[in-house]
Amino acid sequence: MPELRYEPVTKTWVIIATERAKRPSNFAPPRLPRKEGQECPFCPGNEKATPPEVMAYRPKDTVPDSPGWQVRVVPNKFPALNPEAAAGATIRRDFFHAVEGAGAHEVIIETPDHERSFATQEADEILLALRSWQDRYIGLGENRNLAYTQIFKNHGAVAGASLEHPHSQLIATPLVPVTLAAELANTGDYYAEHGRCFFCDALEKEEREGSRLAWRDENVVAFCPFASRFPLEVWFLPRRHQESFAVATKAQLFSLAGALQAITRRLFTEMHDPPFNLLLHSAPYRGGDYHASYHWHLELLPRVTIIAGFELGTGMYINPTPPEMAGEFYRAE
Amino acid sequence: MPELRYEPVTKTWVIIATERAKRPSNFAPPRLPRKEGQECPFCPGNEKATPPEVMAYRPKDTVPDSPGWQVRVVPNKFPALNPEAAAGATIRRDFFHAVEGAGAHEVIIETPDHERSFATQEADEILLALRSWQDRYIGLGENRNLAYTQIFKNHGAVAGASLEHPHSQLIATPLVPVTLAAELANTGDYYAEHGRCFFCDALEKEEREGSRLAWRDENVVAFCPFASRFPLEVWFLPRRHQESFAVATKAQLFSLAGALQAITRRLFTEMHDPPFNLLLHSAPYRGGDYHASYHWHLELLPRVTIIAGFELGTGMYINPTPPEMAGEFYRAE
Numbered sequence: 001m002p003e004l005r006y007e008p009v010t011k012t013w014v015i016i017a018t019e020r021a022k023r024p025s026n027f028a029p030p031r032l033p034r035k036e037g038q039e040c041p042f043c044p045g046n047e048k049a050t051p052p053e054v055m056a057y058r059p060k061d062t063v064p065d066s067p068g069w070q071v072r073v074v075p076n077k078f079p080a081l082n083p084e085a086a087a088g089a090t091i092r093r094d095f096f097h098a099v100e101g102a103g104a105h106e107v108i109i110e111t112p113d114h115e116r117s118f119a120t121q122e123a124d125e126i127l128l129a130l131r132s133w134q135d136r137y138i139g140l141g142e143n144r145n146l147a148y149t150q151i152f153k154n155h156g157a158v159a160g161a162s163l164e165h166p167h168s169q170l171i172a173t174p175l176v177p178v179t180l181a182a183e184l185a186n187t188g189d190y191y192a193e194h195g196r197c198f199f200c201d202a203l204e205k206e207e208r209e210g211s212r213l214a215w216r217d218e219n220v221v222a223f224c225p226f227a228s229r230f231p232l233e234v235w236f237l238p239r240r241h242q243e244s245f246a247v248a249t250k251a252q253l254f255s256l257a258g259a260l261q262a263i264t265r266r267l268f269t270e271m272h273d274p275p276f277n278l279l280l281h282s283a284p285y286r287g288g289d290y291h292a293s294y295h296w297h298l299e300l301l302p303r304v305t306i307i308a309g310f311e312l313g314t315g316m317y318i319n320p321t322p323p324e325m326a327g328e329f330y331r332a333e
Numbered sequence: 334m335p336e337l338r339y340e341p342v343t344k345t346w347v348i349i350a351t352e353r354a355k356r357p358s359n360f361a362p363p364r365l366p367r368k369e370g371q372e373c374p375f376c377p378g379n380e381k382a383t384p385p386e387v388m389a390y391r392p393k394d395t396v397p398d399s400p401g402w403q404v405r406v407v408p409n410k411f412p413a414l415n416p417e418a419a420a421g422a423t424i425r426r427d428f429f430h431a432v433e434g435a436g437a438h439e440v441i442i443e444t445p446d447h448e449r450s451f452a453t454q455e456a457d458e459i460l461l462a463l464r465s466w467q468d469r470y471i472g473l474g475e476n477r478n479l480a481y482t483q484i485f486k487n488h489g490a491v492a493g494a495s496l497e498h499p500h501s502q503l504i505a506t507p508l509v510p511v512t513l514a515a516e517l518a519n520t521g522d523y524y525a526e527h528g529r530c531f532f533c534d535a536l537e538k539e540e541r542e543g544s545r546l547a548w549r550d551e552n553v554v555a556f557c558p559f560a561s562r563f564p565l566e567v568w569f570l571p572r573r574h575q576e577s578f579a580v581a582t583k584a585q586l587f588s589l590a591g592a593l594q595a596i597t598r599r600l601f602t603e604m605h606d607p608p609f610n611l612l613l614h615s616a617p618y619r620g621g622d623y624h625a626s627y628h629w630h631l632e633l634l635p636r637v638t639i640i641a642g643f644e645l646g647t648g649m650y651i652n653p654t655p656p657e658m659a660g661e662f663y664r665a666e
Contacts (some may be wrong), residue, residue, distance in 0.1 A: 001418045002434025004507070012511045015434060020411040078353040080643075080651045085334045095538045096559045101335025101348055152642030160641025169642070174337070177647030178345045205428045226429045279646035299646075307640050308493025309485030309502070310413075313612035313632075314510030318413045 007227035008190065008198060009183050013316055014227040020320040024232055024329045027304035027321075028272045042072075042165035044112045050074040054106055055135060057128060071132045072109040079105035080171055087145035087174050104140055104149075104172040108132050114165045117155070118260050119268035121166075126257035127250075129168065133280065134253070138246050140172045141285040147176045148284045156275025159303045168278070176284045183281065184290055191293035199295030203237050212323045214330035215262050219255035222263060224323035224330070231305060231321035232271075232329065234263055236298040245282040245296040256298070263300060266330055275303040340560035341523065341531065342516050346649055347560040353653040357565055357662045360637035360654075361605040375405075375498035377445045383407040387439055388468060390461060404465045405442040412438035413504055420478035420507050437473055437482075437505040441465050447498045450488070451593050452601035459590035460583075462501065466613065467586070471579050473505045474618040480509045481617045489608025492636045501611070509617045516614065517623055524626035532628030536570050545656045547663035548595050552588035555596060557656035557663070564638060564654035565604075565662065567596055569631040578615040578629040589631070596633060599663055608636040 003016040041049035044067035053064050055073040062068035075083075081103025091098040110129040111121065118126055133151050140149045153168035154160035161167075176184070190198040206212055206223040214234050215222040222236045236259050238252050248256075260278075267274055282296040311317050336349040374382035377400035386397050388406040395401035408416075414436025424431040443462040444454065451459055466484050473482045486501035487493035494500075509517070523531040539545055539556040547567050548555040555569045569592050571585050581589075593611075600607055615629040644650055 002413060002415055003424055003431045004414075004434050006430035008430075010511075013508060015413050016431075017411075017413045017434070019415060020413065078350075080335060080348050080350045080353065081337075082335055082352060091336055095534065097339040097341075098336045098349075098559075101337050101350070150643055150646045152646050154641045158639070160639040171643055171647075173647070173649070175346065177649050178343075179646065179648035182648075201428065226431075277642035277645050279642055281646065301645060306491070306493040308487045309610035309612055310483055310504055312610050312634060313483045313485050313512065313614065314504075314506070315512035315515075316506070316510050 005227035007225070007229070009186055010179065011182065011186050012227075014229055015316060015318045016322050017318050017320045018322070020318075021322070021325075022231065022320045024271060024321060024326065027231055027274060027302070028270070029274055029304070030272070040114055040163065040165050042107075042109045042163060042167060043114050044069070047072075050107070051077060055132070055139070057132065067112070069112065071111070071128050073132060073136060074107050074109065076105040076107050076169065081105055081173065099174070102145060102174050104146070104170070106136065106170050108136070108168045108170065110166045110168060117166050117264065117268070117273075119264040119273065121261065123254060123257040123261050126260055127254050130253045130257055131250075133168065133170075134245060134248060136170055137280075137282070140170070141246065143172075144286075145174055146172045146285060147287070148173050148180060150177060151280040153278040154275075155278070156273070156303070159275035159277050161275075176287070180281060180284065184283070184288065184294055187295075188290070188293045197241055197293055197295050199237055199297060200241050203239065212327040214327055215259045217255050217258065219252045220259045222259045222330075224326040226323060228319055228321075228323040228326065229317035230301045230303070231319060232267070232302045232326045233319075233323070234300040234326075234330070236260070236300070237295065238297075241295055243283040243290050243294045243296065245280055248296070260298075260300075263330060267302065270329070271302075271304075277301045277303065338560035340558070340562070342519055343512065344515065344519050345560075347562055348649060348651045349560075349655050350651050350653045351655070353651075354655065354658075355564065355653045357604060357654060357659065360564055360607060360635070361603070362607055362637070363605070373447055373496065373498045375440075375442045375496060375500060376447050377402070380405075383440070384410060388465070388472070390465065400445070402445065404444070404461050406465060406469060407440050407442065409438040409440050409502065414438055414506065432507070435478060435507050437476075437479070437503070439469065439503050441469070441501045441503065443499045443501060450499050450597065450601070450606075452597040452606065454594065456587060456590040456594050459593055460587050463586045463590055464583075466501065466503075467578060467581060469503055470613075470615070473503070474579065476505075477619075478507055479505045479618060480620070481506050481513060483510060484613040486611040487608075488611070489606070489636070492608035492610050494608075509620070513614060513617065517616070517621065517627055520628075521623070521626045530574055530626060530628050532570055532630060533574050536572065545660040547660055548592045550588050550591065552585045553592045555592045555663075557659040559656060561652055561654075561656040561659065562650035563634045563636070564652060565600070565635045565659045566652075566656070567633040567659075567663070569593070569633070570628065571630075574628055576616040576623050576627045576629065578613055581629070593631075593633075596663060600635065603662070604635075604637075610634045610636060
């Protein structure tokens with residue numbers, strides 16, 4: 001029988017559709033050859049094909065926008081939000097309400113190697129990408145006009161990646177996004193009721209129950225959430241209670257890199273490298289006290305099902321793969 | 334410059350990304366040949382390939398599950414929610430919360446003709462589909478265990494249609510879906526503040542402004558909402574204030590059929606028939622008084638952009654086609 005499972009962080013329900021149950025292997029897409037990288041604007045030697053770099057990890061004897069870098073961060077060529085817009089400037093405020101699209105939109109080129117990805121990189125290479133996320137997350141927070149920076153990775157064309165070279169993106173917004181606002185409010189309510197962080201409780205209960213666990217070490221626990229919206233969805237939580245990604249230590253980030261490597265490698269080898277989105281959720285830069293109630297984390301959402309009319313109409317997801325089956329898939333490594 | 338536009342019905346913000354601005358014609362997908370329909374389980378003669386029909390419009394001298402029908406409604410072969418589950422039965426209620434997946438999941442086969450769609454049908458054929466929606470919407474509402482019926486259409490594989498034969502679906506849920514609950518709450522707040530229905534006001538203001546209007550007659554107005562989440566998004570509203578689709582008259586449904594025909598025909602001829610989702614939003618069956626504050630409507634969401642990491646992380650959409658450009662596209666008919 002299908003189940004309706006409650007997702008307390010966003011206060012939604014998910015349908016675990018057992019009548020449509022699918023083992024993870026049902027979703028493995030056909031293997032596709034990778035394209036040639038010669039014309040890739042993110043490959044070394046093509047630095048002039050992007051706007052000038054905002055930041056890079058590169059040897060001191062190399063110059064900006066030239067080869068030699070390990071990680072390179074550049075403005076998106078077609079930014080969704082623009083640092084030159086006037087923050088807070090109202091365009092219209094009658095029945096209709098619009099403000100100038102102030103913010104930032106940057107691309108993090110995670111490695112010079114076109115052919116690699118988290119699944120085939122070493123943990124210390126992934127660590128560099130995570131450190132660059134943290135540097136930009138902190139750096140953009142110094143701009144008082146910005147409320148939040150959404151860091152995300154679109155892996156594969158179906159998940160929204162228009163270029164194949166390993167990269168992630170960030171969009172910094174002048175307001176707290178609606179999903180994060182809901183998470184902050186709901187986990188705030190949980191804290192008010194229980195006197196504990198929802199995520200700390202979830203981590204403890206998932207470890208005790210074990211059936212949805214995917215990976216763990218002394219710093220990070222990865223599990224398939226009870227009300228997973230997507231087949232093979234994984235959340236990555238630091239064991240230590242921290243509201244913001246900004247304060248994560250190098251040891252924590254190294255563990256997180258190991259977790260990402262293990263999980264994406266499993267998808268790569270057993271599922272033909274399916275498309276996925278990876279999202280960072282962290283407390284906003286200012287306003288509100290989420291110190292005790294929020295807990296930064298990553299969500300990995302494989303895109304092997306389609307977001308269709310039911311999901312767009314209701315906000316409810318239909319997931320044909322029970323997360324217990326997904327946990328087993330990852331633990332079988 | 335990009336704009337952030339506020340969407341009051343769901344209290345979200347949308348990025349109108351002018352730096353990425355795209356004319357509608359940029360999104361026209363390649364023309365694909367239609368597949369052969371001989372093996373189609375929805376075609377006349379193949380009635381035994383589906384579960385027995387729940388309802389059909391067919392001449393009195395034909396028998397159920399045989400040819401001759403104009404519209405045929407059957408249970409989904411792999412239902413997301415199941416009428417045989419025990420409504421309200423708790424599976425688990427500790428830290429984790431799950432209930433049995435009671436509900437209904439049906440397919441509305443809109444026409445015996447495999448080759449047609451709203452874009453190429455006559456308005457009186459589309460009217461039959463809409464009447465079947467209404468019949469099932471009302472019929473399922475008699476089940477006291479059901480709170481709501483989400484009726485939707487996935488057109489094209491990218492929008493989630495696994496079969497090509499023209500059809501829509503319904504999923505009846507034992508609870509009010511989160512998106513509808515938010516719409517009811519937010520438009521209730523609007524009513525409390527202004528003493529008017531938000532949708533009635535939107536309709537009046539869109540008609541007066543005109544730039545986002547897409548189609549209208551004496552019963553129905555279609556426009557591209559100010560904070561459209563998707564390129565070429567269209568909302569269809571009845572002029573008459575009605576909270577529920579259940580009470581729409583035949584004249585209103587005929588106008589709606591004409592609107593759907595005109596809008597989908599424009600997409601078909603000028604945009605190579607792109608994938609889209611079509612959603613009905615209506616007041617829930619019981620509980621709460623939304624008589625004055627809610628207003629049923631349809632939303633047509635072309636799926637020519639990808640819902641990627643930013644959208645899934647933030648709940649905010651990036652729309653590269655200003656709705657004023659979309660309105661112009663539809664009005665140019």
